[in-house]
Structure formats: C-alpha cells, structure tokens
Amino acid sequence: MNANLCMACMPADKNKNGLSLDVADTGVCGGCKKVSDVFDLELLSEYRKLGLADLDIWRNLRRLRSSHMNPSSHEMSLDALIGQAQEIASKE
Numbered sequence: 001m002n003a004n005l006c007m008a009c010m011p012a013d014k015n016k017n018g019l020s021l022d023v024a025d026t027g028v029c030g031g032c033k034k035v036s037d038v039f040d041l042e043l044l045s046e047y048r049k050l051g052l053a054d055l056d057i058w059r060n061l062r063r064l065r066s067s068h069m070n071p072s073s074h075e076m077s078l079d080a081l082i083g084q085a086q087e088i089a090s091k092e
C-alpha cells in the first residue's frame with residue numbers, strides 16, 4: 001500500500017494544515033502514481049504528536065516510510081520511525 005500523497009491529490013482539509021515542502025520527499029504518489037514531492041500524512045502526524053517542528057523532521061528523520069520509487073524500495077515500519085523520532089524529540 002502506498003500512503004504517499006502529492007499536493008494535487010491531497011484532500012483539501014489536510015492541505016490547509018499548513019503542510020510545508022520541508023516535510024515532503026521525492027516519491028511516487030499513491031493517488032496519481034506520478035513521481036513528485038509527496039507527503040506521508042500518517043507518519044507526519046506521529047512526528048507532530050511528539051512536538052517535532054518541520055525543520056527538525058527535515059533535518060533528522062525520514063519523511064516517507066517508502067518512496068515507492070522501485071519495487072525494492074525499502075519500507076520502514078511506522079513503529080521503527082516513531083522510535084527514531086522519540087530519540088530526536090528527547091534531545092530537543
């Protein structure tokens with residue numbers, strides 16, 4: 001399953017939450033299937049729950065579980081990435 005969404009495919013209510021390209025990364029969009037700057041909203045919401053700012057995310061963390069750029073793209077689990085984010089958050 002590809003959770004990535006580009007700005008064009010983003011539901012309007014999510015788009016209004018002040019999404020910055022700082023927290024996007026290059027990948028295949030799960031909506032239109034084009035390669036673009038895409039967002040993994042589920043992952044971002046977990047990062048934000050930890051109080052991480054966009055720039056902290058951009059500097060220190062993966063912004064997508066997987067880019068889905070090729071069939072062997074390594075997909076990281078939400079739990080593993082939340083673990084890394086907790087470490088970063090504890091240092092801020």
Ligand SMILES: [Zn+2]
Nearest residue numbers: 006009029032
């Ligand atoms: Zn799209």
